[in-house]
Structures are given as structure tokens and as C-alpha cells.
Amino acid sequence: MVGSGFGGSVAAYRMASAxxxxxxxxxxRAYAPGTFPRSPxxxxxxxxxxxxxxxxxxxxxSFDGCDSVVSSGLGGGSLIYANVLLRKDERWFVHEEPLPHGGHENWPVTRADLDPHYDAVEQMIGVTSYPLEHDAYSDTPKTRALQDAATELGLDFQLPPLAVSFAPSRGAAPGIGLPLVDGPYGNLHGVPRRTxxxxxxxNLxxxxxxKNxxxxxxxxxxxxxxxxxRTLHDVRGxxxxxxxxxxxxxxxxxxxxxxxxxxCDRLVLAAGTLGTTYLLLRSRAELPxxxxxxxxxxxxxxxxxxFLLxxxxxxxxxxxxxxxxPVITSAIRLADTADGTRETGRxxxxxxxxxxxxxxWLVEGADVRSELGRAARFLVERLRAMLTGDTNLSAEIADLLGRGELSVSSLPLLGMGRDVPDGVLRLKDGKLDVEWHTETGEDYFERVRATMRRVSDVLGAEYAELPAWLAKRIVTVHPLGxxxxxxxxxEGVCDAYGEVFDHPGLFIADGAALPGAVGANPSLTIAALSDRMSTRMLERRPSPPKRSTTATKEVEFHMTVATGLVHDPSGELPSGPTPGPGERTSLSFTEEMRGFLSLGVADPRSGDVSSRTDGDRFSFELTxxxxxxxxxxxxxxxxARAEGWVDAPFCGGRRMVERGWFNLFAPGLSSDRREMRYRLWFTDAEGEPRTLSGWKDVHHGPATRLxxxxxxxxxRLLEGHVPEGEDEGATVLGAGTLHIRPxxxxATLKSFDTEGPRGLTAVARFGRFFVGELWDVYGPG
Known part of the structure; x- marks a missing residue:
């Protein structure tokens, strides 16, 4: 993966978890909490x-027509964005929409295609709207101000989903500055977090x-x-x-x-819109x-x-x-012609x-006219005090500092939407250049500005724009395309799954792949497209190639991404506590189970589990x-990880396992009890997330029970993607038993395979562990 923003991080997780x-x-570089810059x-x-x-x-x-601010760091744009994770509006996935200078904007994906992936990203990141009605957060005047203006103007107001932790754990009550509970995958930085x-x-x-x-x-x-x-690794070609x-x-x-x-065997470009496009333009001669x-x-x-002042x-x-x-707490939505309403425009x-x-303090210091008046009054009052012998300066100093009226009564407004995607990125003297201006999108920008002025009028404020707008320049933090x-x-550089045409195994997973504006904040859509891309990559992955025993002199590193192991002849090891792949031995085997699940039953041991019709069949094949x-x-x-598929008529047939966990002989409720646990997340044909939660109960008894x-x-089949330990609160859709046939x-025994040094020894150690656990449970004593 090149880059670690919303595209690269999602793909990295999906590939690694498989x-x-x-x-x-x-x-x-990496930025732990407490290390972000604050002083001048x-x-x-x-x-x-x-x-x-x-x-x-x-x-x-800085380009002709626009400036852009993007991020550099482990986590990409998520380090400095304003936390909003809105979905692209369903009707804004336009088809054959004409562009001013010819051609059409066309989205080869739909909202229905992305909704399951939107769900997955929201679940993983953890989103919630601003808890405005909770006592700790109700005193947020800027949110109330925009809400009041929207209500008076009849505009669509909402509290959008935010990637911010307001509560110490999911489901807990919100509170300011409370210690945060680490997530299921630990703390990357090892530094405490708080709400x-x-x-x-x-944004700093x-x-x-x-911020999640x-x-x-x-x-x-x-x-x-x-x-x-690997941080501070800068890709050049x-x-x-x-x-x-x-x-x-x-x-x-x-x-x-x-x-x-x-x-690498497969390469994912996720260096951001500007970074990825720049890399491709620079490498064009190498990629015919x-x-x-x-x-x-x-x-x-x-x-x-x-700004409203x-x-x-x-x-x-x-x-x-x-x-x-937070920087953003609320939003007003402007309808679009594509919505099919009476509204016209983008x-x-x-x-x-x-x-x-x-x-x-900076805002108040920039208020020159008020500052001069306060200074003049201070000098007059000092002269009067000298004549009368008054030595108390408190009131005069308070007046000199002012009441902070400019800062306390001003509000930035952030607009974004479906502008016209007709800009061109190119190389000029070896550097990236953009040819893009606001003229073709003037109707859109004027509509947004007019609405902002209406909000300003309702709030009795002075409306102000950045000086750059006088030259019709914009500053974008969301460059796309x-x-x-x-x-x-x-029509495009890559297909609807991000794979570059005529270059198998080369994928684009960031904003560069978008064929037009998202309209809403684009981070969630970029992440969802990457999740969708990852699912396709996993479905089509080839068999692992045989590892080469030689290394070419001109290549200092050899890495097989996603299908093999990393060979690192230079001695540089992966970062973090996980041992380098070259130093460890991996093991895999395949298992198939079949049986029946009865819908509407909650306990797999219940006498109600009696259905044996074709419609109740359930099976899986896992590696x-x-x-x-x-x-x-x-x-x-x-x-260990479990990957593969489940198959059930009532779930729409065969469905890929999106994430899977397997525990072998995990401790049970007593010393003579073990459990083999399975947890499989998948999505049914209707787009609904599902979890298969299963366990084999291995407990002391006669050897004939082994x-x-x-x-x-x-x-048990559960509604949603349910993490370990949360089954009791989940909705159970059905229950039953699955079995391994002799x-x-x-076939399972024949499927054992290893990668890495001392493979036979690893298999033997695994076998001794397996037999030893069974002896501990079923042996005499």
C-alpha cells in the first residue's frame, strides 16, 4: 500500500485480516496523542x-485557480479532517450527466453497491452524531445558531455522523475528558486517550x-x-x-x-488524489x-x-x-436537481x-477598529486617574482587553457540494499542475454563497469571504479525481473496483479514483470504495507463488504483497512488536462443516431445533x-483467522466471510472444559450484516465422546456484525448445529500447509498441542 489514508488503511486492514x-x-511520521504541534x-x-x-x-x-491542503502522516487525511462521515446521497451517483466542455460525469457504482461497505466502515471507525441534547454538550451555541437559522429559512438541518468519541466506550454515557477504553485491536501508540x-x-x-x-x-x-x-517512506515511482x-x-x-x-504482486495506490495522480503521471512511460x-x-x-462576523x-x-x-457539529443540506424535487442546480x-x-486571541487582535478605540479610551482614563489620584487599573485593563465580541460572535461556514469535475492534472516542468477554474461551476458556487448570506442575515451577522475569492480562487481540502x-x-483510468485498466494487480483506492464530486464530505465514500475493492481482491486472489531462492542485485527489498511473504535481505524489519514474517512460521488448514439452522430459535440445544428442510441448510468452508x-x-x-464462505438459502446462497475468528481450545468455564470458537461476519443478499457465532463444547467425559x-x-445466527463478548445483547435470528463428516x-488433514522456516517442526508442535489438550480433557483423572 502506498499511503495510509482512508483508502490505504482500509485495504491494509482487509488484506492483513485475511x-x-x-x-x-x-x-x-506517526503522531501519538499529545505530539501534535501547538506552539508557534x-x-x-x-x-x-x-x-x-x-x-x-x-x-x-498552490495551483492556478485553487490551493489545496492535504495531510502527511500515519493516518493520512484523518489526522486533520473535521470528522464528518456522511454517505454520498443516493441520487447524486449520476449517470451520463453532461459536462460544460464535453463529455459526461458517470458513476459506475451505485449507493446500493456501497451501502454494505458504508456500514462496515462506520462500524469499524465508530461514528455518532453530536450529542447536543446531553447535558454535557447542550451548551454549544454555534450548533444552536445554525439550527435556528435553518429552521427560520426552512432548510434541511441535521447532526451528521462524526468519527469522535464522546463516550468512554460504545454504548456508555457521554462525558467530557473521560478516559477512553482501548479498542479490540489495542492502542497503536500506547498513549492513553480521552473523550x-x-x-x-x-484540524490541527x-x-x-x-478523534477516531x-x-x-x-x-x-x-x-x-x-x-x-513503515513511516517516512516516500514513494517516487x-x-x-x-x-x-x-x-x-x-x-x-x-x-x-x-x-x-x-x-510486490499487487500494488494499491492510496497516496491521496494529488499524490496518486502525480505518481501515475511520472510513471506513465513505465506503464504503457x-x-x-x-x-x-x-x-x-x-x-x-x-465567515459570519x-x-x-x-x-x-x-x-x-x-x-x-468539534470543528463541525451540524450541517444544512441543499437539494439537487438530481433529487427530483423542485430545486434546481447542483x-x-x-x-x-x-x-x-x-x-x-488572534481574531480579537485582528479587530483593528475596536482595538484602536479601546486604546484611546485607556489613555483618556489613565490621564483622568493621574489627575484624581485613582490607582485602581482593573476596570481600565479589562476594557483595554475588550469583551471578545468579535471572536464570541463569529462563525466560519464550510460549504461543499457537487461542483463541476472538469479540471485537469498534468506535469509541468516535472511538477504537478492543475488547470481548473470556478467559471463552469459558477452557478453552484453562487447558490452556496447566496444560502450562506441568508444564514448570515438571519443571525444578524456581517458576511465575509476569503480575499482569494475576489480572484475566484478557492482553497480545497477535498481534491478529487x-x-x-x-x-x-x-472513460476512466480504473474500473468500478479500482483496478487500473490493462494493468492487472494495480489498484487505486483514494480520492483520485472518484469520477466527480461526492457532494458531502468524501472520506466515508473513499473508505467504502476501498472496502469494496478489497472484497473483490480477496475473491480473486491467486494461489501463493513459490518463493524464489535468489534475489536480484538491483532490488534491495522483495515483497509479495497480499499473496506471499516478505523477504528482506537488507535486514530492515517491520515496525511494531509483531515479529518479521521471515522469522516466523505460519500454518493453515481448510475445514468444511454442514448442518441446519432453525430460524426463530435462539438456543441450538433447544428441542425446537428440528427443521431439516432444504431451506434450513447452512454450511461453510473455511481456511x-x-x-x-x-x-x-x-x-x-x-x-487464528478464518476466511472463506458460508452458504445458506435464507441468506441468499454463498456469501463471502468478510472477517472471521477461530479459537482452538480456548479456556472453558472449568479446568476440564475447552471451547473451539468460530465467529464469522458476512452480509446476506439483502445487504444485511450477519454473524455466525459457534462453539464446540469439549469437556471431560468418556473417550467415546471425543x-x-x-x-x-x-x-447461532445473529443480527449485525457482533464482536466477541456481545452475543447476549444481540438479536438471535436462528440456531442449530453443524457437523464435520469423516x-x-x-480432506482437512490433507490440507495442512506451512510457510516459513522449520515447517515440519511447526506441524509437529501443533499436533502435540492438539493431542495434549484432548488428553487433558478426556484422559483419566
């Missing part, structure tokens, strides 16, 4: 320009860890499953590898190295046959920033206090903005993968 070998190359000295170094010795988080690009303190610092990086950024979610899970996360796959050229920063190369659509369909997702409630200053709360969203509390998906090479046999045997729960106990799986057991 037992595949993954390396993530991220040019930026720190902020001065917080920008990305390696040529000037700067390796910070903010990467600012949102409403400090407005989201959350020093509390309340990708390093706290997908990347932590990816590393837990063995992914190798890509090219095909002789015999298949790709070579990736890169350098490392701090310590700095010369050019290095890593090779790239579509002529490369560089097209650029847009800024309709981004527009304005000195809001008044009748004749009094209206308190808005934009520095209290739709979008207007969201409340915020800024850190310390910016209040450049390598758009399409139905064929004449159990143990990445590291030594670690597996040492862990008390003996956890086969029955180890071949019978008591199973002929299937023989």
Missing part, C-alpha cells in the same frame, strides 16, 4: 517540504485522541493482524516487474537514504497503455469557506463561540466551522490461518 502479507509505505515554534515546522528539511503534517499545494473536550482543535490533530482517526482504528487493526507499517507484479521506488527520511526498491483519462475529472468537491440577536451580541465543540452541504480556543473510475479505458505458530501456541485463547464433541458446532476430516 492472512495476507501487507506492507504500508507512508511518507509522513512547533507550527513553523508542521509543514511538508523535505527539500527544506520539513517533515510535518500539512502539505500545501472530546470540545476544544475545536480537530487531536492531542486527546478523541485511522491510526486508532484501521491501522491499529492492520498491525494487529501483522501488517508492516512505480513500474511493472518482470514476470508480473510491480516495483516501487522510494526513499526514506530521517535517516535519509538513497533510492530503494520494493516489489494507461488510459488517456489520466489527469481528468479533477474537482475540489465544491469547497468554499466564508459580529452576529447580533436583535441589538445585543449573539454568542456563537465557534471555538467550543446540491451541497453547509456546515458550521470551528477553530481552536487560542485563535480567539485525476485517475477516475469508468466503465472502459475510454484457518495461523500467522505465527509460536505465538499462537503461547496465547491462552489460541486465536469425536462427537470435536465435530459438533453449536451455532470424509471432510480426511
Amino acid at each position: 492472512g495476507l502479507s501487507v506492507v504500508v509505505l507512508e511518507r509522513g 515554534a512547533e507550527m513553523g515546522k508542521a509543514f511538508w517540504d523535505p527539500a527544506e528539511g520539513l517533515y510535518g503534517m500539512f502539505d500545501v499545494w 472530546c473536550r470540545l476544544c475545536g482543535e480537530c 490533530g487531536c492531542n486527546d485522541g478523541a 482517526s485511522l491510526d486508532h482504528t484501521y491501522l491499529a487493526a492492520a498491525r494487529h493482524h501483522g501488517a508492516d507499517l 512505480i513500474r511493472p516487474r518482470r514476470g508480473g507484479g510491480y516495483a516501487v521506488d522510494y526513499v526514506t527520511h530521517q535517516p535519509s537514504t538513497g533510492p530503494r526498491t520494493i516489489t 497503455g494507461l488510459s488517456n483519462a489520466l489527469g481528468t475529472r479533477f474537482s475540489g468537491n465544491g469547497d468554499l469557506l466564508t 459580529r452576529a447580533k440577536d436583535r441589538t445585543r451580541t449573539r454568542t456563537i463561540n465557534a471555538s467550543r465543540g 446540491g451541497g452541504y453547509i456546515e458550521d466551522g470551528g477553530f481552536p480556543a487560542f485563535v480567539d 485525476g485517475a477516475p473510475m469508468g466503465r472502459h479505458p475510454g 484457518i490461518r495461523i500467522d505465527d505458530v509460536s505465538r499462537f501456541l503461547a496465547e491462552p485463547t489460541h486465536l 469425536w462427537l464433541d470435536t465435530s459438533t458446532l453449536f451455532s 470424509m471432510d476430516l480426511a
Whole structure:
């Protein structure tokens, strides 16, 4: 994976959790809570320009017609975005929508295609709307102000989903600054986190860890499953590898190295819209046959920033206090012609903005006219005091500092929407250049500005725009396009699953693949498309190739991404506590079970489980993968991954397992009891998430029970994707038992395979463990 933002992190997790070998190359550094810059000295170094010795988080690009701010760091844009995870509106997946200069905007995917993947991403990241009605959060004036304006104007107001932890754990009551419970995959940074303190610092990086950024979610899970996360690895070019796959050229920063190369069977580009398109443009000569659509369909997702200043409630200053709360808490939706309503024009969203509390001082300092008046009054009062002998300066100093009316009564507004994706990215003197202007989208921008002015009028505020708008320039934090998906090479660079046309195994998993503006905040859609891409990659993965016993001199690293193991002749080991793949032995075997589940029954041992019709059939075929046999045997729960498929008529036939867990001889309720546990997440044909939760009850008794106990799986089908330990609160859809047939057991024994050193020894150790556990349970005594 090149990049660790919303595309790369999702793909890294999906591949790693399926037992595949993954390396993530991220040019930026990791940022633990408490390490994000805040002081002037720190902020001065917080920008990305390696040529000037700067390796910070903010990467600012300036082009003709627009400027763009993107992120550099482990977690990509999630480190500095404003937490909003809105889905792309269903009717905004347009088809054959004409563009001003010819061509059409066409989305080869639909909302229905993405909804299961939206669900998966929301579940993994953890989203919730702003808890405005809870006592701890009800005092958020900026949210109330936008709500009041929307109500008076008859606009569609909502509290959008946010990737912020307001409660210490899922399902708990919200509270400010409470210690956060670590997620199921541990804490990537090892630094305590706490719930949102409403400090407005989201866009500078959350020093509390309340933002559920990708390093706290997908990347932590990816590393837990063995992914190798390499920071300060800056990719400079890509090219095909002789015999298949790709070579990736890169350098490392701090310590700095010369050019290095890593090779892979499949390559996922997720360096962001600008980074991915730049890489493809630079590598075009090495990748013959790239579509002529490369560089097209650029847009800024309709981004527009304005300000409402000195809001008044009748004749009094209206308190808005934009520095209290997350950066964004609420949104107004503007309808679109595509919605089929009476509204005309391209739709979008207007969201409340915020800024850190310390910016209040800068805002007040910029209020020159008030500052001069206060200074003059202070001098007059000092002269009067000298004449009268008054030595108390408190009132005069308080007046000199002012009442903070500008900062407390002002509100940034953030607009975004379906602007026209007709920009072009290209190389100019070897550097990335953008040809894009607001003229073709002028109707859209004027509509958003007019709505913002109406909101300003309702709040009694002065409406102000960035000086750049005078030249019709915008600042976008959501650049999209450049390598758009399409139905064929004449329309796009990649297909609807992100695979580049005529370049098998090369995928695009970020905003570059979008053929137009999302309209809403695009992060969730990028992540969902990556999740969908990952499902297709796993369905079509080839068999692992035989490992080569030789290494070419010109390649310093050899990596087989997603289908094999990493060979690292230079001695550089993966980051984090997980041992390098070259130092461990993995083991896998395949298991098939069949049986029946009775819908409407909650207990698999109940007498109500009697159905044996074709419609009640349920079966699965799983490959159990143990990445590291030594670690597996040492862990008390003996956890491995399960991947494969389930098959049931009432779920729509064969469905791929999206995530699966297997515990071998986990401790039971007593010392003479063990459990073999299975937990499989999948989605049925209707798009509904489901969990198969099963266990084999291995307990002390006569040896004649051994086969029955180890071949019978008591199973329950649960609604949703239910984590371990939460079955009791889940809705049970059905229950029953599955069994291994003797002929299937023989196939399982033949399927054992290993990768890595001392494979036969690993199999023997596994066998001794298996037999030893059975002896402990069924042996005499």
C-alpha cells in the first residue's frame, strides 16, 4: 500500500485480516496523542517540504485557480479532517450527466453497491452524531445558531455522523475528558486517550485522541493482524516487474537514504488524489497503455469557506463561540436537481466551522477598529486617574482587553457540494499542475454563497469571504479525481473496483479514483470504495507463488504483497512488536462443516431445533490461518483467522466471510472444559450484516465422546456484525448445529500447509498441542 489514508488503511486492514502479507509505505511520521504541534515554534515546522528539511503534517499545494491542503502522516487525511462521515446521497451517483466542455460525469457504482461497505466502515471507525441534547454538550451555541437559522429559512438541518468519541466506550454515557477504553485491536501508540473536550482543535490533530482517526482504528487493526507499517517512506515511482507484479521506488527520511526498491504482486495506490495522480503521471512511460483519462475529472468537491462576523440577536451580541465543540457539529443540506424535487442546480452541504480556543486571541487582535478605540479610551482614563489620584487599573485593563465580541460572535461556514469535475492534472516542468477554474461551476458556487448570506442575515451577522475569492480562487481540502473510475479505458483510468485498466494487480483506492464530486464530505465514500475493492481482491486472489531462492542485485527489498511473504535481505524489519514474517512460521488448514439452522430459535440445544428442510441448510468452508505458530501456541485463547464462505438459502446462497475468528481450545468455564470458537461476519443478499457465532463444547467425559464433541458446532445466527463478548445483547435470528463428516476430516488433514522456516517442526508442535489438550480433557483423572 502506498499511503495510509482512508483508502490505504482500509485495504491494509482487509488484506492483513485475511492472512495476507501487507506492507504500508507512508511518507509522513506517526503522531501519538499529545505530539501534535501547538506552539508557534512547533507550527513553523508542521509543514511538508523535505527539500527544506520539513517533515510535518500539512502539505500545501498552490495551483492556478485553487490551493489545496492535504495531510502527511500515519493516518493520512484523518489526522486533520473535521470528522464528518456522511454517505454520498443516493441520487447524486449520476449517470451520463453532461459536462460544460464535453463529455459526461458517470458513476459506475451505485449507493446500493456501497451501502454494505458504508456500514462496515462506520462500524469499524465508530461514528455518532453530536450529542447536543446531553447535558454535557447542550451548551454549544454555534450548533444552536445554525439550527435556528435553518429552521427560520426552512432548510434541511441535521447532526451528521462524526468519527469522535464522546463516550468512554460504545454504548456508555457521554462525558467530557473521560478516559477512553482501548479498542479490540489495542492502542497503536500506547498513549492513553480521552473523550472530546470540545476544544475545536480537530484540524490541527487531536492531542486527546478523541478523534477516531485511522491510526486508532484501521491501522491499529492492520498491525494487529501483522501488517508492516513503515513511516517516512516516500514513494517516487512505480513500474511493472518482470514476470508480473510491480516495483516501487522510494526513499526514506530521517535517516535519509538513497533510492530503494520494493516489489510486490499487487500494488494499491492510496497516496491521496494529488499524490496518486502525480505518481501515475511520472510513471506513465513505465506503464504503457494507461488510459488517456489520466489527469481528468479533477474537482475540489465544491469547497468554499466564508465567515459570519459580529452576529447580533436583535441589538445585543449573539454568542456563537465557534471555538467550543468539534470543528463541525451540524450541517444544512441543499437539494439537487438530481433529487427530483423542485430545486434546481447542483446540491451541497453547509456546515458550521470551528477553530481552536487560542485563535480567539488572534481574531480579537485582528479587530483593528475596536482595538484602536479601546486604546484611546485607556489613555483618556489613565490621564483622568493621574489627575484624581485613582490607582485602581482593573476596570481600565479589562476594557483595554475588550469583551471578545468579535471572536464570541463569529462563525466560519464550510460549504461543499457537487461542483463541476472538469479540471485537469498534468506535469509541468516535472511538477504537478492543475488547470481548473470556478467559471463552469459558477452557478453552484453562487447558490452556496447566496444560502450562506441568508444564514448570515438571519443571525444578524456581517458576511465575509476569503480575499482569494475576489480572484475566484478557492482553497480545497477535498481534491478529487485525476485517475477516475469508468466503465472502459475510454472513460476512466480504473474500473468500478479500482483496478487500473490493462494493468492487472494495480489498484487505486483514494480520492483520485472518484469520477466527480461526492457532494458531502468524501472520506466515508473513499473508505467504502476501498472496502469494496478489497472484497473483490480477496475473491480473486491467486494461489501463493513459490518463493524464489535468489534475489536480484538491483532490488534491495522483495515483497509479495497480499499473496506471499516478505523477504528482506537488507535486514530492515517491520515496525511494531509483531515479529518479521521471515522469522516466523505460519500454518493453515481448510475445514468444511454442514448442518441446519432453525430460524426463530435462539438456543441450538433447544428441542425446537428440528427443521431439516432444504431451506434450513447452512454450511461453510473455511481456511484457518495461523500467522505465527509460536505465538499462537503461547496465547491462552489460541486465536487464528478464518476466511472463506458460508452458504445458506435464507441468506441468499454463498456469501463471502468478510472477517472471521477461530479459537482452538480456548479456556472453558472449568479446568476440564475447552471451547473451539468460530465467529464469522458476512452480509446476506439483502445487504444485511450477519454473524455466525459457534462453539464446540469439549469437556471431560468418556473417550467415546471425543469425536462427537470435536465435530459438533453449536451455532447461532445473529443480527449485525457482533464482536466477541456481545452475543447476549444481540438479536438471535436462528440456531442449530453443524457437523464435520469423516470424509471432510480426511480432506482437512490433507490440507495442512506451512510457510516459513522449520515447517515440519511447526506441524509437529501443533499436533502435540492438539493431542495434549484432548488428553487433558478426556484422559483419566
